[in-house]
Amino acid sequence: MIAPFFKFGFFGEEMGLVFAFIIGIGFGFFLEKAGFGTAKKLAAQFYFKDMTVLKVMFTAIVTAMLGIYFLTAFGIMDLSLINVVETNLAPQIVGGLLLGFGFVIGGYCPGTSVVACSTGKIDGVLYVVGVFIGIFIFGETFPIIEGFFNATPMGRLLLPDAFGISYGILVFAVVVMALGAFAAAEWAEKKFGYKKEGTL
Amino acid sequence: MSCPIISINKRLALLAFVLGLIALILGDPSRATRATIDTKEIAGKISSADSKIKVEVLADWIIQGKADFTIIDLSDEKSYNNYHIPGSLNLQPSELQSGRLMRNSKILLYSDDNIKTAQSWLLLKAMKYPSVYFVDGGMESWKSKILFPAIPDSINPEDIAKYLRMKEMCSFFGGAPQMSGNAGSEKPKFEMSKITAPVQSSIPKKGKPKREGC
Numbered sequence: 001m002i003a004p005f006f007k008f009g010f011f012g013e014e015m016g017l018v019f020a021f022i023i024g025i026g027f028g029f030f031l032e033k034a035g036f037g038t039a040k041k042l043a044a045q046f047y048f049k050d051m052t053v054l055k056v057m058f059t060a061i062v063t064a065m066l067g068i069y070f071l072t073a074f075g076i077m078d079l080s081l082i083n084v085v086e087t088n089l090a091p092q093i094v095g096g097l098l099l100g101f102g103f104v105i106g107g108y109c110p111g112t113s114v115v116a117c118s119t120g121k122i123d124g125v126l127y128v129v130g131v132f133i134g135i136f137i138f139g140e141t142f143p144i145i146e147g148f149f150n151a152t153p154m155g156r157l158l159l160p161d162a163f164g165i166s167y168g169i170l171v172f173a174v175v176v177m178a179l180g181a182f183a184a185a186e187w188a189e190k191k192f193g194y195k196k197e198g199t200l
Numbered sequence: 201m202s203c204p205i206i207s208i209n210k211r212l213a214l215l216a217f218v219l220g221l222i223a224l225i226l227g228d229p230s231r232a233t234r235a236t237i238d239t240k241e242i243a244g245k246i247s248s249a250d251s252k253i254k255v256e257v258l259a260d261w262i263i264q265g266k267a268d269f270t271i272i273d274l275s276d277e278k279s280y281n282n283y284h285i286p287g288s289l290n291l292q293p294s295e296l297q298s299g300r301l302m303r304n305s306k307i308l309l310y311s312d313d314n315i316k317t318a319q320s321w322l323l324l325k326a327m328k329y330p331s332v333y334f335v336d337g338g339m340e341s342w343k344s345k346i347l348f349p350a351i352p353d354s355i356n357p358e359d360i361a362k363y364l365r366m367k368e369m370c371s372f373f374g375g376a377p378q379m380s381g382n383a384g385s386e387k388p389k390f391e392m393s394k395i396t397a398p399v400q401s402s403i404p405k406k407g408k409p410k411r412e413g414c
Contacts, residue, residue: 066219073229081303160228168227175220179213 004081028115037115039107039123046104048192051185058178069171079167087154094148106130235326242325251321252336253308259346259369262286270301274311274320275339283395285310285335285342286373293320296327303329310335310342347375347395 006016034056035041044050071077103109108116108127116124142149160170206214245251261269262285271288273280280290293316301307307329309317317334324332335342344350349366370377374395 062216066216066223069223069229070219073223073226078303079229166227167229168223168225171223172220175216175223179217182209182213 004077027111028118031112031115032119036112037119037121037124039116039121042109042112043104043107048188049194051189054185055182058181062175062178065171065174069167084156084158087157088150089152089154091149091151235328237322237326242322245325251333253333254336255341255345256369258285258308258335259373263369263372269306269308271308271310271335272296272301272320274309274316275313279312285339293323296320296323301329306331306333308333308335310338312339314338314340343375346370346373348378349375351377351379353379 005011006019011019031037035052036056041050042053045053068077068079068082072079099109106113106123106127108124110131113124113127113131117128118124138145159165160167163170258271271285273284273288273290274293275284275290276292277290280288284290288310301324307324309320309324309332311317311320314334314337317338321332321334337345346369349370351363351366355363367377
C-alpha cells in the first residue's frame with residue numbers, strides 16, 4: 001500500500017470523514033495536553049516568557065517533515081499527492097497579519113480556540129463565536145474582496161521549487177533552524193521567563 | 201539509560217539532526233524517476249483487453265454527466281484546440297509525470313496517435329495509477345463512430361433502435377451521420393474546430409483543483 005490512502009482510493013469520502021474526525025479528536029487532545037487550551041500560555045510566547053508553543057510547533061513540523069521525507073524516500077508515500085494549499089502571496093500575507101493580530105489580541109489561534117471552547121473556557125467560547133461572525137462577514141463580503149482573494153496566484157508552490165534546491169537540503173536547513181530555535185527559546189525562557197518559584 | 205547525562209530532549213534533537221544529515225545526503229526522494237512494473241499484470245491487461253473503453257461507452261458516460269473519470273487528450277495543443285472530446289484535458293506524455301492526476305479516479309487516455317496513447321498508458325501503469333484506460337481507437341474511432349457514424353440507407357427493423365441511439369449521440373456531440381451513399385468515400389464536410397457539443401459534463405477543468413485541507 002502506498003500513502004496517501006485517500007488519494008489512492010483505499011477508502012471513500014465517508015470513511016475519509018470518519019478518519020478526519022478521529023484524527024481531529026487526537027489533534028485537539030494533544031493541543032490541550034500541551035497546554036494550548038489556555039490563552040495565557042499561548043500569549044506568553046510573545047513576551048518570551050514561555051516558549052512552549054514554538055517548541056511544540058517546531059517539534060511537530062520537524063517530526064512530520066522527517067516522517068514524510070523518509071516515507072517518500074522508502075517509496076511508502078507519494079509526496080506529489082499531498083495536498084498543498086495554493087499560494088496567493090499578497091492575500092496570504094494580509095491574512096497572516098490578520099491572524100497574527102487576532103492571536104496577540106485574543107490569545108488563541110482558530111484551532112486552539114476550539115480546544116479552549118471544548119474545555120469550557122469562556123474566552124475560548126467567545127473566540128469561537130467571533131470566528132463564526134468573521135466567517136459570516138467574509139462570506140457576505142466575498143464578492144467585494146474576491147479580486148484581491150485571488151490576486152498574485154503562484155499555484156502549488158513548494159520551497160524546494162521556489163529556491164531551486166533539493167528536498168534534502170531543505171529538510172536539513174529546517175532541522176538546523178528548529179534546533180537553533182529550541183536553543184534560542186531555552187535561552188529566552190531563562191532570561192525573560194517565569195522564575196522557578198513562579199509568579200503565575 | 202546508558203548515558204544518563206544527556207536528557208531525552210537532547211537525544212531527540214540529536215536524532216533529528218542525524219536524520220536531517222541523512223536527508224542532505226539522499227537529496228531528492230520524490231523526483232526519483234525509476235519505477236518497477238508488474239509485468240504479469242501488464243501482460244494480463246493487454247491480453248484481456250479490459251484496459252480499453254469503447255467510444256460509444258465514453259459518449260454515453262459524457263451524455264449522462266458522469267464525473268468519476270478524467271479524460272486526457274495527449275495530442276499536441278494545436279490538434280487539441282482544433283477539436284477534442286468534450287471535457288478532456290490536454291496533457292503531454294511528459295506532463296503525466298507531474299502527479300497532478302488524481303489516483304483514485306478513472307483515467308481515460310486518447311489522442312490522434314494510438315501508439316502515443318499506448319505508451320502513455322504504460323507510463324501511468326508504471327507510476328502505479330490503478331485505473332488507467334485508453335479510448336479504443338482514439339480520435340479516429342471517435343470521429344467515425346460518434347461524430348460521423350455510417351448509417352446504411354436501408355435499416356433492418358431490429359437495428360432501428362441502435363441507429364436511432366447512434367443518431368442521438370451524433371447530434372449531441374454536434375456531428376452528422378453519414379448515409380451509406382456518401383460514407384467512406386468522402387471526408388466529412390465539417391470543420392472540426394466548429395463542432396460544438398452542448399455538454400453539461402462536470403469533469404473538472406484544468407487549473408482549478410478542488411479545495412481541500414485546512
